[in-house]
Amino acid sequence: MLAYGRQSIGQDDIDEVVRVLKSDYLTTGPEVPKFEEAFCAYTDAAHAVAASNGTATLHIISLAIGLTPGDQVIVPSISFVATANGPHYCGAEVIFSDVDPETGLMTPDTLREAMTRADPARLKAVFIVHLNGSPVDLEQIAGITKAAGLYLIEDACHALGTTYSMGNDTGKVGDCALSDFASFSFHPVKTITSGEGGMITCRDPEMVAKLALLRNHGLERDPELFTDADIGFEEGTGAHNPWAYELQMLGYNYRMTDFQAALGRSQLGKMAGRFAPQRKALVAAYRRKLKPIAHLVTPAPNTDNVDAVLHLMVGRIDFAGRGKTRREVMMQLRDLGVGTQVHYIPIHRQPYYAKLNPGLTLNGAEAYYAGCLSLPLYPDMTEADVDTVVQALAKVLGQ
Incomplete structure (x- = not known):
């Protein structure tokens, strides 16, 4: 998996x-x-x-x-x-x-x-x-x-x-x-x-x-920063008490x-020699290999003019347009050996914060959440693993 x-x-x-x-x-x-x-x-x-x-x-x-x-x-x-x-x-x-x-x-x-x-x-x-x-x-x-x-x-x-x-x-x-x-x-x-x-x-x-x-x-354990001489120093000699500390x-x-x-x-x-280059290479492979199925899934765009080391490889999918729920897609991908995740449920929708923000609607957050799916990305992956993921996406979303 x-x-x-x-x-x-x-x-x-x-x-x-x-x-x-x-x-x-x-x-x-x-x-x-x-x-x-x-x-x-x-x-x-x-x-x-x-x-x-x-x-x-x-x-x-x-x-x-x-x-x-x-x-x-x-x-x-x-x-x-x-x-x-x-x-x-x-x-x-x-x-x-x-x-x-x-x-x-x-x-x-x-x-x-x-x-x-x-x-x-x-x-x-x-x-x-x-x-x-x-x-x-x-x-x-x-x-x-x-x-x-x-x-x-x-x-x-x-x-x-x-x-x-x-x-x-x-x-x-x-x-x-x-x-x-x-x-x-x-x-x-x-x-x-x-x-x-x-x-x-x-x-x-x-x-x-x-x-x-x-x-x-x-x-605080630095005697030079103590504020209470009775705690920090011996009476008479002024020598530092080696056990002393102050709650400041x-x-x-x-x-x-x-x-x-x-x-x-x-x-x-x-990072410099392996983790960052491998993540960049895997992301580049994803972007190449997803182009033929861009009508099914597209990578969430990077911002322009930056050199990003991605932690998550997010695909944007129109689940309703494919006639499937996100859960159905995730379960079918899992059956093909591909694990996925969702990052993230909008925080303002979480019950605790929703009670503090009644009626708040954030359309951009809702739209991003509705179509995001995190695909496998970690340094021990290979380009062949990227092929596996893309082929599984094509099979599940193309049905």
Whole structure:
């Protein structure tokens, strides 16, 4: 069975995890900062903060920018629910943006429309999603958020390795040249995995210090930053108490383990030489081989003038026009050995958020959702596997 996505774990990855399991530190050791440093080098980021998963990164970003009940944020409706949940954990009201019906991406126009439904005095941040690995028009959206004095956070969980247009130049997703933060996930089906895990990139050292506290209960262990001398230092001598720590803000246990970091760093080392080129080659093969059946299925378009490393290969299908439901198509493909998935149900339609947004209709999100189907894409696939998928699509949709 060809799954829609899966991890690619080699013996070198296993050896790195075993090495750490035999070491002195399984957590709070040296591997996490090594992974953070390597991630900065790969994304051209100034700083990186690792966490336990991608949802945790969105949560502590929301905490770091000071979101509280009564604040508002804008989030595209086509994404995983975590993009909305992260700021909503802080009590922020989520204003859902519509998306382009073909790409599923927030656009400058859909952002502006969402802003008309927000209270300018309460709107604090915009969370964008580089869906499937294709970037939004980051330059134009950043211009809008900057003019409005809003934080801009990239949910880049699909887009490790992707570049975006920036004037006559390009940037790497995660460099935060136009945004305040970028959030990444290392779930097994993502571009690289650490089992579970996440990373935040950022250019502001003060925000990085906040994020580091928030992922570790809010505890400070650096004696130079202590605020209570009775806790931190011996009375009379002023010597540092080696056991001392201070709770300086309310944080969470969102730490990444050292063996997760070792796996993540090993995986990251394969991006340039294997993972990114193989994903690009498979996507190119899909685009060639789907052309003869373009009347049945077409690939969701990439945005122009970018070098995307896709996490998901999405086909756009007129299910009603083929006389079949999406479920029927998925089940028939499964019987032919092809696994598929749907990314995503519009968040504003989920019962929890629908109760908070009664009557909200987002036509672009509905249209994208109605026709999307995620096809198999992962580094261990071959071009022959792409042939298998395309032949199965032709058989099922051509009946």
